[in-house]
Amino acid sequence: MKEYKMDTVRRSTLSQQVLEQIVQLLMSGQLNPGDKLPAEMNLMEQFDVSRPVLREALSSLETLEIITRRPRGGTFVNDKVGSNPFKVMLALSINNVPAIIEARMALELGLVTIAAEKISDAELEKIKETIVSIQENAHSDYGRLDKEFHRLIAQSANNPVVEGMIDSLLITHEKTDSLITYREPDITIEHHLAIYEALKSRDPFESFKQMYTHLSYVRKKILADYKEKQ
Known part of the structure; x- marks a missing residue:
């Protein structure tokens, strides 16, 4: 069995520290893309x-797409982990x-301004469809539709350099979405419609706004609950 040079984990946030240790093994070259991790024991x-x-x-780590766990096959470091360092930063944080939340805001605010300049009528129609679906499913958990709304906007920026950032954006979306304790469909629909109208007008400044x-509303809502639990 291969032995890795690592620190013994003893503090309170144990799972986070294990995650950090594995990322450190990648950064130090002790683990490489494609490597199989030792057995759980x-x-x-x-x-x-x-x-x-x-x-x-x-x-x-699997949520961050840094590793893949194969049934009866073991756990492997993904081949492309080295090409997306932003995911490693996400893993650490x-x-x-x-x-x-701030990382998500930084990504989306940049992408929505580019999208406003490039978005097609067909892409706008798909975005509108997600809003209609949220309206029709307002009293259920519409998190999947919310995520699709934001994914479509990011994708419509249509820039091959930032395409790799979209996966990271969706990871931050999933993390923030998991922290929402209650839905407010009327506000979600109002906000989404305002973003849609700004994109439809091809106005990057209004889209950003x-x-x-x-x-910022989502951030305030999540952080209020987060701080109460600290």
């Missing part, structure tokens, strides 16, 4: 943590909620 011994702690860390209004 071996990792538990090397990190000196329980199975639930290890599995929580591995689950987070995934539980830093204020930073994750309306997206900022929406995301």
Whole structure:
């Protein structure tokens, strides 16, 4: 069994520290894209943590698409992990909620202004369809539709250089969405419609303004609950 040079994990946020240790193994070159991780029992011994702690860390790494767990095949570092360093930064900060929200805002505010200049009528129609679907499903968990609304806008920026950022944007969306304790469909619909109208007008300044209004509202809502639990 291959032995890795790593620190024993002993502090409170154990799963986060395991995640950080694995990312550090990647950064130091002890682990490389395509490598197979040791069996769970071996990792538990090397990190000196329980199975639930290890599995929580591995689950987070899989959500970030840094690793892939194959049934009966083992756990592997993804081949393309080295091409998307932003995901590694996300891995290190995934539980830093204020930073994750700000990262999402930085990405979306930039992408929506580009989208306003490039968006097609067909893309606008798809965005409108997500708003109609939220209206029709206002009393259910419409998180999937909300995510699709933001994905379509980012994708309509149609820039191959920033395409890799869209996956990271969706990861931050999933993280922030998971922290929302209650839905406010009327406000969501109002905000989404305002963003849609600004995009339809091909106005990057208004698109930025309306997206900022929406995301700053989401930030305030999430952080109010987050701070109460600290």
